[in-house]
Amino acid sequence: MDRSRELASETGRRIAVQVARYRPDRESEPTFQEYEIPLRKDWAVLDGLNHIKDELDGTLSYRWSCRMGICGSCGMTVNGEPKLACATFLTEYAPGPVRVEPLRNFPVVRDLVVDIGDFMQKLSVVQPWIIREDEEPPDGEYLQTPEELADYKQFSMCINCMLCYSACPIYGLNEHFLGPAAIALAQRYNLDSRDEGAADRMEALSSQTGVWDCTYVGECSVACPKGVDPAGAIQRYKLTAATETIKSFLMPRGRR
Numbered sequence: 575m576d577r578s579r580e581l582a583s584e585t586g587r588r589i590a591v592q593v594a595r596y597r598p599d600r601e602s603e604p605t606f607q608e609y610e611i612p613l614r615k616d617w618a619v620l621d622g623l624n625h626i627k628d629e630l631d632g633t634l635s636y637r638w639s640c641r642m643g644i645c646g647s648c649g650m651t652v653n654g655e656p657k658l659a660c661a662t663f664l665t666e667y668a669p670g671p672v673r674v675e676p677l678r679n680f681p682v683v684r685d686l687v688v689d690i691g692d693f694m695q696k697l698s699v700v701q702p703w704i705i706r707e708d709e710e711p712p713d714g715e716y717l718q719t720p721e722e723l724a725d726y727k728q729f730s731m732c733i734n735c736m737l738c739y740s741a742c743p744i745y746g747l748n749e750h751f752l753g754p755a756a757i758a759l760a761q762r763y764n765l766d767s768r769d770e771g772a773a774d775r776m777e778a779l780s781s782q783t784g785v786w787d788c789t790y791v792g793e794c795s796v797a798c799p800k801g802v803d804p805a806g807a808i809q810r811y812k813l814t815a816a817t818e819t820i821k822s823f824l825m826p827r828g829r830r
């Protein structure tokens with residue numbers, strides 16, 4: 575018995591998976607290829623793709639690494655919604671078929687692999703690391719209370735999976751928008767009691783293509799698999815940006 579039938583016999587059920595195939599250097603548009611795979615209770619979409627790659631078609635390309643919702647590399651569009659393939663179970667889509675496409679709003683490199691260069695560049699703009707003014711690091715740790723940790727902990731859960739960019743209609747229309755994850759990560763550091771870099775991040779965040787492009791559709795927070803709530807982070811920073819602008823107008827001219 576081939577491996578595919580042997581696995582299917584555990585539940586006796588199978589599911590059709592329609593996978594987007596595209597090689598932009600050779601083909602003018604994507605097509606769908608359908609594969610029949612075993613429908614096992616413990617199989618995520620990623621397990622299904624791994625089965626296709628290992629047993630049925632070794633030419634399929636997609637990204638993954640940790641298989642446990644941590645590395646953020648397996649973001650894909652599953653039946654029209656941005657999902658982590660390793661955290662989305664095939665049984666949710668039974669009896670099928672289930673459609674797997676690359677993340678929307680990103681150029682396709684091949685099949686389900688997208689070009690993440692734009693996001694990486696935006697990430698570096700917001701300097702997502704602790705910025706300090708002291709020249710020498712202290713002898714011990716920078717201490718922090720549990721309350722201070724709670725201020726930014728939610729935003730620190732971001733795994734850079736880019737599901738929020740794929741869900742965001744503003745980013746879909748305007749590639750210059752800084753976008754949900756980059757802004758949430760900026761807030762992760764702005765709200766950290768050990769950080770002194772909020773002023774350095776302000777220019778990028780408070781520009782038109784920063785927080786002000788967001789119209790609060792909120793789909794980024796719906797799509798986020800880690801409960802980061804980037805839409806909330808953006809609205810919170812709008813308040814900061816507006817307050818800082820008012821403060822700068824109230825300041826005597828020579829000190830602006």
Ligand code: FES
Binds near residue numbers: 641
């Ligand atoms: Fe790492 Fe899915 S493989 S998050």
